Amino acid sequence: MPVISFAELSERVEAVLRKAGFDQLHAAALTRIVCAGERDGAKSHGIYRIDGIIRTLQAGKVVPDAQPVVADDGSAVIRVDAKGGFSPAAFEAGLPHLAERARKLGLAAMVLNDCVHFSALWPEVEALTEQGLAGLSMCPSYSTVAPAGGTRPLLGTNPIAFGWPRADGVPYVFDFATSVAARGEIELKRRAGETLPDGWALDAEGQPTTDPEAALGGAMLPFGAHKGSAISTMIELLAGVMIGDLTSQGALEALGTTTLAPRHGELVLAFSPERFAAGRSDPFAQAELLFAAILGQGARLPGQSRHRIRARSLAEGISLSDDELAGLDARLLA
Amino acid sequence: MPVISFAELSERVEAVLRKAGFDQLHAAALTRIVCAGERDGAKSHGIYRIDGIIRTLQAGKVVPDAQPVVADDGSAVIRVDAKGGFSPAAFEAGLPHLAERARKLGLAAMVLNDCVHFSALWPEVEALTEQGLAGLSMCPSYSTVAPAGGTRPLLGTNPIAFGWPRADGVPYVFDFATSVAARGEIELKRRAGETLPDGWALDAEGQPTTDPEAALGGAMLPFGAHKGSAISTMIELLAGVMIGDLTSQGALEALGTTTLAPRHGELVLAFSPERFAAGRSDPFAQAELLFAAILGQGARLPGQSRHRIRARSLAEGISLSDDELAGLDARLLA
Numbered sequence: 151m152p153v154i155s156f157a158e159l160s161e162r163v164e165a166v167l168r169k170a171g172f173d174q175l176h177a178a179a180l181t182r183i184v185c186a187g188e189r190d191g192a193k194s195h196g197i198y199r200i201d202g203i204i205r206t207l208q209a210g211k212v213v214p215d216a217q218p219v220v221a222d223d224g225s226a227v228i229r230v231d232a233k234g235g236f237s238p239a240a241f242e243a244g245l246p247h248l249a250e251r252a253r254k255l256g257l258a259a260m261v262l263n264d265c266v267h268f269s270a271l272w273p274e275v276e277a278l279t280e281q282g283l284a285g286l287s288m289c290p291s292y293s294t295v296a297p298a299g300g301t302r303p304l305l306g307t308n309p310i311a312f313g314w315p316r317a318d319g320v321p322y323v324f325d326f327a328t329s330v331a332a333r334g335e336i337e338l339k340r341r342a343g344e345t346l347p348d349g350w351a352l353d354a355e356g357q358p359t360t361d362p363e364a365a366l367g368g369a370m371l372p373f374g375a376h377k378g379s380a381i382s383t384m385i386e387l388l389a390g391v392m393i394g395d396l397t398s399q400g401a402l403e404a405l406g407t408t409t410l411a412p413r414h415g416e417l418v419l420a421f422s423p424e425r426f427a428a429g430r431s432d433p434f435a436q437a438e439l440l441f442a443a444i445l446g447q448g449a450r451l452p453g454q455s456r457h458r459i460r461a462r463s464l465a466e467g468i469s470l471s472d473d474e475l476a477g478l479d480a481r482l483l484a
Numbered sequence: 485m486p487v488i489s490f491a492e493l494s495e496r497v498e499a500v501l502r503k504a505g506f507d508q509l510h511a512a513a514l515t516r517i518v519c520a521g522e523r524d525g526a527k528s529h530g531i532y533r534i535d536g537i538i539r540t541l542q543a544g545k546v547v548p549d550a551q552p553v554v555a556d557d558g559s560a561v562i563r564v565d566a567k568g569g570f571s572p573a574a575f576e577a578g579l580p581h582l583a584e585r586a587r588k589l590g591l592a593a594m595v596l597n598d599c600v601h602f603s604a605l606w607p608e609v610e611a612l613t614e615q616g617l618a619g620l621s622m623c624p625s626y627s628t629v630a631p632a633g634g635t636r637p638l639l640g641t642n643p644i645a646f647g648w649p650r651a652d653g654v655p656y657v658f659d660f661a662t663s664v665a666a667r668g669e670i671e672l673k674r675r676a677g678e679t680l681p682d683g684w685a686l687d688a689e690g691q692p693t694t695d696p697e698a699a700l701g702g703a704m705l706p707f708g709a710h711k712g713s714a715i716s717t718m719i720e721l722l723a724g725v726m727i728g729d730l731t732s733q734g735a736l737e738a739l740g741t742t743t744l745a746p747r748h749g750e751l752v753l754a755f756s757p758e759r760f761a762a763g764r765s766d767p768f769a770q771a772e773l774l775f776a777a778i779l780g781q782g783a784r785l786p787g788q789s790r791h792r793i794r795a796r797s798l799a800e801g802i803s804l805s806d807d808e809l810a811g812l813d814a815r816l817l818a
Contacts, residue, residue, distance in 0.1 A: 225588070225589045225590045225759070226560045226589035226590050226591040226592065227589070227590035227591060227759060227760060229762065254559070255559045255560035255561070255589065256559045256560050256561035256593065257560040257561055257591060257592070257593050257753075258560065258591070259590065259591050259760075261760060263764065284721070284722065284726065286718075296781070296783075297778050297781070297783040298783060299782065299783035299784055300778065300781040300782060300783035301781050301782060302781050304777050304778065304781065312714070312718045314718075314721050322717075324711075324714040324718075326710075328711075356781075373708045373709075373711050373712075374707045374708025374711065374712055375707075376660075376786070377658075377660050377662075377707050377708065378707075378708055378711070378712075379783075380646070380658040380660070380786050381715075383656075383774070383778070384620075384646045384648075384658075386774055387618070387648050387656075387771055387774070388618065388755065390770075391757075391761075391765075391767050391770040391771045391774060392618065392755060392757045392760045392761060392767050393760050393761065393764075394760070394761035394763070394764025394765045394767065395764070395765075397770070397774055399774075399777065419591075419753075421722065423725075423726045425559070425561060426561060426593075426595060426726045426727050426728070427725075427726060427727065427728035428563065428728060429728070430597065430727075430728025430729070431725075431728045433725050433726050433728065436724075436731070437721055439731075440717070440720055440721070440725060440731055440733075443638050443733065444631050444634065444638065444717070447630070447631070447634040447635050447636050447638065447690075448633065448634060449630075449631040449632060449633035449634035449713075450633055452710070452714050
């Protein structure tokens with residue numbers, strides 16, 4: 151497989167997005183997210199996403215030169231109005247305010263409103279850990295998940311991500327959907343002719359099913375039964391309703407399809423561990439004891455493999471298939 | 485079964501706790517929590533807890549007249565040093581500061597340090613909803629849960645609770661352990677001679693087991709596999725390490741037993757939906773649409789049955805067994 155350096159890939163992706171019609175601000179911010187995914191082996195959030203980004207643009211569902219507007223009233227809530235642009239540029243516009251406020255007040259929140267969302271959340275909480283802050287991020291998506299005990303799609307796959315800074319540069323980061331599986335995983339099972347594990351999905355009549363086809367026409371289920379369903383509902387409330395933005399149901403109704411990126415909001419919380427610990431103990435050293443105890447019994451930390459792949463990608467370059475490279479080139483020449 | 489009014493029960497429980505040695509502050513705060521549990525049919529957090537409260541006192545592991553000290557530096561973080569007393573009085577001391585700060589800044593946190601913890605978390609987030617605020621509360625417990633992929637107890641059953649205010653007085657509230665089951669549920673299975681469902685526990689060698697006896701000598705498992713494990717780890721970090729207090733492992737090591745209430749800390753976040761929505765929409769009205777959609781497909785809202793039982797308890801009184809009433813009387817006469 152051809153190997154390409156991270157810098158070279160970034161340059162090429164940015165050129166593709168510029169050519170597609172995004173301004174410099176958005177092309178650069180989108181490139182950072184897409185290439186971070188590719189670099190970390192998170193293929194489902196890597197250059198594979200470029201098609202969807204451009205499809206959303208061509209459908210007129212994202213503003214390619216939206217100027218995010220930061221509203222900072224000195225409180226613990228930093229607001230960024232993305233003005234219908236993709237979320238990464240809006241997040242980057244608000245990040246310095248969020249970090250400053252968390253350091254000053256101990257705790258702060260960033261509200262993203264009216265953004266078109268496609269990014270995984272881990273790059274955002276990781277950006278907070280790089281500033282010595284813990285981060286918690288969440289957003290609705292599209293209503294494709296039934297609440298526990300329900301029969302029809304209502305909740306989204308509603309991701310939640312958390313990051314904790316570590317001195318060695320590899321933060322503790324998790325980022326997962328609150329559905330038991332991603333829609334893509336069900337699609338893969340369908341293509342492979344496999345059945346689904348119990349507890350993944352309901353059919354169109356609201357009955358449990360292990361048939362991927364029936365599941366895609368029905369509803370996914372939350373992870374962890376009623377507990378995961380409650381967390382997913384909390385995400386609808388905090389990162390949809392509370393911030394004056396759309397729920398997963400509202401986002402789907404507004405757009406009418408799950409094939410384009412959803413337009414809604416996002417909530418990011420930032421915590422200053424130094425401020426919270428207030429000199430009682432060293433929170434970073436104490437956290438390392440916890441991580442060592444987890445690793446010491448053979449369990450893994452989330453994000454470990456992503457960082458292993460990242461180190462290799464930065465040292466040796468990123469392997470892309472011929473098709474992937476040709477796809478980028480075709481976009482450049484189009 | 486004898487029926488007793490909520491007021492009468494409260495009076496009797498408070499007298500029992502006063503007689504046991506708690507000062508007025510703690511006896512009253514503990515009574516509110518214990519009787520709220522009994523009133524709501526949450527028997528495992530009702531008067532059943534009185535024995536453990538008094539056992540912890542008699543073991544010298546709680547300060548019965550501790551004066552909680554609130555430290556409020558004007559930031560988003562309100563600190564309450566419980567001075568080794570039970571948590572409810574410390575929570576009540578900090579609550580007005582937390583609510584005021586959340587209204588002023590949009591978002592605020594309360595850190596409880598050095599408290600002896602026994603309360604369920606739902607009364608706390610419910611107290612925030614009564615002030616029109618959303619609340620999120622979490623704390624470590626004792627290390628009885630293995631991280632996903634691990635073999636030995638490390639994490640606690642680490643509860644998390646969330647509350648959202650509703651105009652009709654019955655807030656949306658969930659409160660659950662991040663272990664797949666409570667230790668008490670395993671104990672009940674043991675007594676009934678039943679086996680455990682798959683995925684509940686490991687034996688002392690770290691192997692999956694369905695034998696309750698082996699489970700009690702081994703480790704419980706988190707809910708939702710690696711996702712629940714990640715959330716439980718986050719709770720150790722945010723509500724243990726970050727606030728300069730003990731993790732579940734630290735709390736167990738410090739006390740050496742799980743039969744007394746643990747001494748550590750707790751984190752409570754309070755959100756002002758009005759501040760977060762900033763006039764974009766009515767968050768309370770939008771939340772009602774979400775709840776109606778959940779109920780409309782036959783699913784339930786968490787806390788519903790608690791509030792149904794509460795209404796009955798307040799209207800008709802609380803039924804206690806003869807043994808339960810005799811237990812209270814014996815404590816009073818002792």
